[in-house]
Ligand SMILES: Nc1ncnc2c1ncn2[C@@H]1O[C@H](COP(=O)(O)OP(=O)(O)OP(=O)(O)O)[C@@H](O)[C@H]1O
């Protein structure tokens with residue numbers, strides 16, 4: 048007791064310093080990236096590699112100061128986040144992170160006007176590592192804040208939506224000289240075509256594997272002896288590397304196309320959408336079957352007993368009790384499968400199935416990072432939107448409505 | 451109403467129920483008691499054909515249950531289980547209205563029936579109709595389970611340890627309510643329990659089972675007076691049988707006219723069970739009690755010395771339900 052009284056400084060320091068370490072780390076990284084890494088680079092045309100600029104030259108001292116103040120505030124708040132007296136620290140941080148995310152496209156606009164020579168029609172602004180790292184770290188901070196504040200999914204999306212709109216507006220109206228946008232404008236038709244192909248492949252693959260998966264799960268429930276073998280096969284399919292699977296499918300499908308005129312007229316060949324679809328379905332089947340099967344099996348036997356005991360017939364028990372109770376878990380399977388298929392379809396570009404993977408691999412071939420981004424960013428976006436939407440639906444279908 | 455004769459159920463080689471016969475008359479409350487795994491649930495589930503019996507005959511109103519369509523049969527029989535089996539994705543109101551909807555009642559009739567039942571079981575409609583099962587306490591959920599079983603007004607009610615998962619106080623309360631309900635509705639009830647006190651309190655016909663066979667059956671007092679063997683005796687509480695008997699008779703049945711001597715200090719209502727009256731004697735260190743009517747007017751007295759001298763056969767007053 049007396050020892051503590053003798054050290055008031057120590058006591059005082061401990062009382063306010065109770066940090067959220069995750070956020071402290073993230074905001075420190077953000078500060079480091081903001082000042083230490085290149086914010087943007089400028090190239091006179093597509094071929095020449097650009098020169099990089101740090102934050103002071105890219106945004107001017109006003110921009111750098113504003114960014115610094117906001118990030119320092121984040122660091123400050125994360126130091127006192129777990130302190131009892133400052134309950135609103137997390138909310139303040141949420142506001143700051145949102146503000147930073149909203150300011151970032153404007154930062155790009157400032158950099159454009161400062162760095163890009165408007166006399167050179169091909170000049171382009173590349174987004175630098177500092178910018179990417181800051182963006183990424185802020186998004187991670189948002190995830191942490193979401194859990195700390197226990198925000199409902201709906202809430203976090205309604206916060207992110209206006210910011211997404213803002214980004215989209217800035218990109219399409221004022222950020223012409225951005226290398227990413229230049230890449231987009233020179234192949235906007237290819238871009239929509241790739242989007243369509245990607246969506247089609249994913250949609251078909253998920254649809255087909257949903258049907259097949261449901262069918263298989265129902266069969267496995269009817270014939271319990273087949274369960275072990277079925278899961279063994281599905282697990283095995285999952286372990287083949289994706290490119291190898293595409294390769295393995297090449298021969299039989301090419302044979303099919305050569306020997307069956309009908310198959311050829313349907314567009315089936317050794318390369319293209321057919322092997323891509325087959326491979327995607329093969330990969331999607333395991334999560335789909337596993338979730339459907341477990342979901343249907345897991346419904347409480349007491350509930351099923353009561354359902355029969357009340358006088359429901361087999362069809363009513365399945366449609367009114369087992370299926371609705373299994374639905375949230377089944378949708379979880381659809382969610383996993385969809386996100387996985389969106390990613391895998393990227394690889395399908397290698398066998399000529401199209402999709403955003405085309406940009407990624409062409410860009411890699413030409414060492415044009417902005418083109419890689421033009422393919423990778425939409426894939427990332429599609430995956431998170433699919434994840435959020437299907438997650439929300441499955442939440443909504445849980446017994447007792449949305450929680 | 452319900453009659454089982456020489457009913458047997460085999461699971462593979464195992465005899466779960468072996469040559470069981472008993473009858474439940476209309477309006478009678480029959481309890482199946484016995485240790486865990488002796489085949490009580492199996493017997494019950496054969497009555498609504500959730501399980502098919504292997505041998506013997508089960509008659510409903512004199513007709514073999516195999517003559518009925520199983521699904522139609524179950525809609526005519528109420529069924530309550532220990533884990534409630536409420537549908538977690540449906541509201542209380544929808545759970546209760548299930549069987550009437552299966553029977554294609556018009557929706558207004560279903561609606562009013564649901565409200566009527568919620569009222570009957572002490573579940574305020576405004577508060578509970580739109581709740582989901584996970585928002586209910588164990589006791590409330592079990593009330594909903596009973597309401598659901600009663601929804602289509604079945605003549606027969608099968609109950610499998612309905613109160614087994616509840617705390618003693620809630621259980622006693624629900625037992626009391628079930629007894630009150632039964633005295634109004636006169637259903638034919640088959641009730642599975644391994645709580646012998648519950649069985650003695652509620653039933654007017656007891657069937658004691660052991661390893662798939664019926665060891666003894668009869669009214670609670672018959673069994674208490676003449677247990678067939680050591681097993682039934684220990685089932686009925688061993689040396690505590692005397693108290694359990696006393697629990698089944700009312701003070702009014704043993705009361706003597708008021709004696710001219712000074713009335714005893716301790717008073718008990720005439721509707722109290724003899725068992726509770728004995729407890730009062732022990733608590734108050736007295737061997738005499740004054741018996742009073744509901745208006746607290748002395749109507750007689752109870753004396754330990756006289757009780758002990760009562761002839762044995764006289765104790766056989768079967769409780770009316
Ligand atoms: N579906 C089944 N398949 C195989 N054996 C079963 C099945 N149902 C019950 N049995 C067996 O039949 C016997 C009687 O079971 P039952 O459920 O009728 O017991 P119980 O008297 O209700 O017991 P408890 O008081 O524990 O509920 C047990 O040995 C059990 O293992």
Ligand SMILES: [Mg+2]
Pocket residue numbers: 490491492610
């Ligand atoms: Mg049982």
